[in-house]
Amino acid sequence: KTRYRGDGTFYQPGLGSCGIVNDEYDLIAALNAPQMKNGANPNNNPTCGKYIKVTGPLGTVRVKIVDTCPPCVKGDVDLSPAAFGRIAEFDDGRVDISWVW
Numbered sequence: 001k002t003r004y005r006g007d008g009t010f011y012q013p014g015l016g017s018c019g020i021v022n023d024e025y026d027l028i029a030a031l032n033a034p035q036m037k038n039g040a041n042p043n044n045n046p047t048c049g050k051y052i053k054v055t056g057p058l059g060t061v062r063v064k065i066v067d068t069c070p071p072c073v074k075g076d077v078d079l080s081p082a083a084f085g086r087i088a089e090f091d092d093g094r095v096d097i098s099w100v101w
Contacts, residue, residue, distance in 0.1 A: 001100045001101065002100065002101075003098050003099070003100050004035075004074075004075045004098065004099050004100070005075050005096070005097070005098045006032070006072075006073065006074065006075025006076040006077065006097060006099075007072075007075075007076045007077075007094050007095070007096065007097065008054060008056050008076070008077055008078075008079060008084065008087060008088065008094070008095045008096070008097035009069075009072075009076070009077075009078050009079070009084075009093065009094050010078065010079045010080065010081050010083075010084035010090070010093075011030065011069075011078045011079075011080070012024060012081075013026065013028060013066075013067065013080050016028075016030065016066040016067030016068070017030075017036075017038060017042040017043075017045070017048075017066075017067050017068040018042065018043060018045065018048035018049070018065070018066045018067060019042075019043035019048075020048075020066045022066055022067075022080065023080075024080055024081040024082060025080075025081075025082050026064075026066075026080055026082060027061060027062065027063050027064065027080065027082055027083045027086075028063055028064050028065075028066045028067070028079075028080045028083065029052065029054070029063040029064070029065055029066070029067070029077050029078060029079045029080065029083060030065075030066070030067035030068055030069040030072070030077070030078040030079075031047065031052075031065050031067075031068060031069065031072075031077060032068075032069050032072035032073060032074055032075065032076040032077065032078075033068055033069065033070050033071075033072060034073065034074040035047075035074055035075075036065075036068045036069075038068055042068060047065055048065060048066065049064060049065065049066075050064070050065050050101065051063065051064055051065070051101075052065065052077070052099045052100065052101055053099060053100050054077055054079065054083070054087060054097050054098075054099040055087065055097060055098050055099065056084075056087030056088045056095050056096070056097045057087065057088050057089075057092070057095055057096070058086070058087050058088055058089070059086055059087050060086075060087065061079075061083045061086040061087050063077075063079060063080070063083045077097060077099060
């Protein structure tokens with residue numbers, strides 16, 4: 001399996017690019033735009049609903065891809081607060097991560 005590396009951040013979820021509403025308690029993520037590869041209708045993106053395992057300084061969490069992070073670069077993952085809290089301290093805000101499909 002290819003292991004990707006980038007920055008892990010967190011955001012306040014709502015209605016994501018996959019057309020699903022989530023909240024801060026869900027183990028979900030917004031994948032960086034280059035790897036998300038949205039088409040004309042992002043709701044139909046085959047990446048929506050796939051899972052990745054993200055590893056940070058404090059551990060690993062399995063999250064479902066439900067959104068896109070437009071400013072993120074390849075390798076970056078924007079996590080829900082519930083997911084970020086499993087891999088890092090909130091005070092850190094941005095941490096080095098690695099992840100696999």
